[in-house]
Amino acid sequence: MREVLEIIGGIFILIGSIFLFLGALGIVRMPDVYNRLQAGTKATTLGGMSLILGVGLLEPDWIFKAIILVLFIGFSNPISSHALARAMYKRGRFPILGKGENMDAYREVYDKNKEEEVKS
Amino acid sequence: MENTSSVNRVAAFILNWLFLMILWLAFTSSLAIQELLVGVFTTALISIFTTKLFSCCDISILSPVKIFYIIYYLFVFLFALIKSNFDVARRVISPSLPINPGIVKFETKLTTEYAKMVLANSITLTPGTLSIDIIDNTFYIHWIDVQTTNPEEAFTEIAESFEKILLKIF
Numbered sequence: 345m346r347e348v349l350e351i352i353g354g355i356f357i358l359i360g361s362i363f364l365f366l367g368a369l370g371i372v373r374m375p376d377v378y379n380r381l382q383a384g385t386k387a388t389t390l391g392g393m394s395l396i397l398g399v400g401l402l403e404p405d406w407i408f409k410a411i412i413l414v415l416f417i418g419f420s421n422p423i424s425s426h427a428l429a430r431a432m433y434k435r436g437r438f439p440i441l442g443k444g445e446n447m448d449a450y451r452e453v454y455d456k457n458k459e460e461e462v463k464s
Numbered sequence: 465m466e467n468t469s470s471v472n473r474v475a476a477f478i479l480n481w482l483f484l485m486i487l488w489l490a491f492t493s494s495l496a497i498q499e500l501l502v503g504v505f506t507t508a509l510i511s512i513f514t515t516k517l518f519s520c521c522d523i524s525i526l527s528p529v530k531i532f533y534i535i536y537y538l539f540v541f542l543f544a545l546i547k548s549n550f551d552v553a554r555r556v557i558s559p560s561l562p563i564n565p566g567i568v569k570f571e572t573k574l575t576t577e578y579a580k581m582v583l584a585n586s587i588t589l590t591p592g593t594l595s596i597d598i599i600d601n602t603f604y605i606h607w608i609d610v611q612t613t614n615p616e617e618a619f620t621e622i623a624e625s626f627e628k629i630l631l632k633i634f
Contacts, residue, residue: 363549363553366549366552366553366556366557367552369556369557370552370555370556373556373561374556374561374563375561375563376565378565378594378596378606379563379565379608381594382552382592382593382594382606382608383552383555383556385588385589385594386545386548386549386551386552386589387549387552387553389545389589390545390546390549391549405493408489408490408491408493409490409491409493411490412487412490412491418589419585421589422584422585422586422588422589422595423585425588425594426584426585426588426594426595426596429594429595429596429606430596430597433596433597439565439566439567439606440565441565441566442563442564442565442566442609442610443564444564444566444610444613445613446613447565447566447567447610447613448566448567449567449568449569449604449613450567450569450596450597450604451567453597453599453604
């Protein structure tokens, strides 16, 4: 039983480290802040979850604590990346846009806020 | 009116207490009687003071149908999370970096703040999307590979599967 858990835990840790590595690679390769956040958030969420779950399986006494940590990561990671992305846009760092009409729907909100700021 | 609001407050208190007690059990991972007694007292004390701040939903969240939908939602979400990771991996590894980024908007039918928060967090963790802002009912989403800038089509593409379940929970 113990050996089986150890093997499964090791596999989880391996998967977690692979995704964390891919997240780091994404942060290096992506062109702007929003795309970097995309790569960073998703990969670190699943990578971190899988890593912690693997540690929990290696040490069965910690499994409940590991599950709570996994839940915390699942809640806090998207919130922090959302806050970073929103703050970047409010500072005026506009995203690189692809080909197509009307690609930046948030620009109108930003312009409106700026106008009101100037008026007041 | 006075009566129902106090009933609601008691229900929210019990819900908080239950939630904190589950957290306590998970952290101590023991069923010794001393641990349980300390847990019951401290969690009750904490929920007396914090019920006003955290009352996401009423007591009906404990009904079997809603619990079933919550578990179903977790599975849908986990599947989307794994899919999005392979999506990111594919984009990062391929040498040409296939991205076509842009920001799209759409409207949601959800009304409560907590439901919108859950939807926004889920969108952030699903393939190729990152929620930038929520203003009233409008979501602004950064999309790594924009397929459509039409709000309705973007909604069906990104959020419909989550919203259907969330409408049943909240």
